[in-house]
Amino acid sequence: MPDHLADNLPNHLSNHLSDQDILLLLDHELPAARAASARQHLAACVECGARLASVRGTLDAAGDVFLRQAGPAAPSPLARGHLQRQLRQRSQPAWWRTLVPAWPFSAALTAALLAVAVGLAVHSHSTGSDRDDDTGSIPNLALTPGAIRPVTLPEICSAAGDDDDLDPAPPPAVQKAVFQEYGIAASGTQQNYQIDYLVNPQLGGTGDIRNLWPQAYRGGIWNARAKDQLEQRLHQMVCSRTIDLATAQHEIVTDWIGAYKKYVQQGAPRI
């Protein structure tokens, strides 16, 4: 900013405000005495008043740019649900640690409760079940939290063809990585599992490893075929505008078995 000759102002107000002073004043960072002096100067100096308005305008415009950039980068609908589940998991150990020392269990009862806890931990890693009940094949959400990409309805609803075209098999290297993550030996077991998308591409899911998990074809009723039925149903509902895409994604990630019972049919799947 070029130097200006002082106007007919009192001595202590004769110096115009520097850009840095204006910035500090705008951001309430000037010490109180200097801020008061600066405001007094602004009240009398048209030029500095105009300069302050200009600085504010430029910085506000920059803020608008950042705000607009933040819009498309908003957390995905899955993110809040995922955080909530993680927070609940972190709450449980504290509750357990407080309960056990406070309650004089017998050794047998303590062992039984620990067995339940271990069973729950194993269940969260399970990729299939021979039991004909609700505790079927669900992914380990710590390994497979889901991953989506921005999509439009015309994009996902205009695709035609059979399911294999719409949900391409991930590359062999990625499949191997998924098996390794889940502790499943790759050799001789591929025919028993489908590397499935947690959120399938037809619903905006990506091929990111965080969206892939090994699901058993056979072994229990809640298998890959049942999930395929759910995916087709949700895709149909999204494209007919019966539910929105974010809801479909949320449902499939948080509880795909519950979603099957809600959107396909109550009870066991038709296989």
Added chain:
Amino acid sequence: MSSFPANKVIELCLSPIREGAGLEAEVLALFDLLGARLLAYAVSFGIPVQDGEDVVQETFLALFQHLGKGRSRENLKGWLYQVTHNLALKRRYRRAADAPSPGIVFESPDPSPGPEERLLFGERHARLEAALGALPPVDQACLRLRADGLRYREISKILGISLGSVAASLARSLDRLERAERR
């Protein structure tokens, strides 16, 4: 059987649950309030959106732990930005160090203004956006954190620079933005 009175046992069982539930609600409320801004800040380090989402998740889980340990609640917003900053930097360094895995594609939207945006928001916005993108990383970070409502003291702590450097950086950025607008 237990010699504890029933209500005390229930209280012992429920109090951590209530505490956990209260903290959970608090953390989720802050996520609703600041999640988008923190994600934008994380992505501004040049990491994909999905990595940015991971960073934001880790930040709020760290907050849960921080509050659960009864640590200071003073200036949680500044604390969240600082943790996001550190985690995003680590994630960026890790991605630079790791060899890319074949066949895995990370999707991320292109933030630069396209022709439609230029039409909608005008050339001024487009010039500003280009000028912002051309700022050195520290200057961009100072401006972004200021736009997100952080005070200079908070910005200096997050970025590890002095208060005077924050003020100087903002003045420098202002000069550059104004020159870009005059073109």
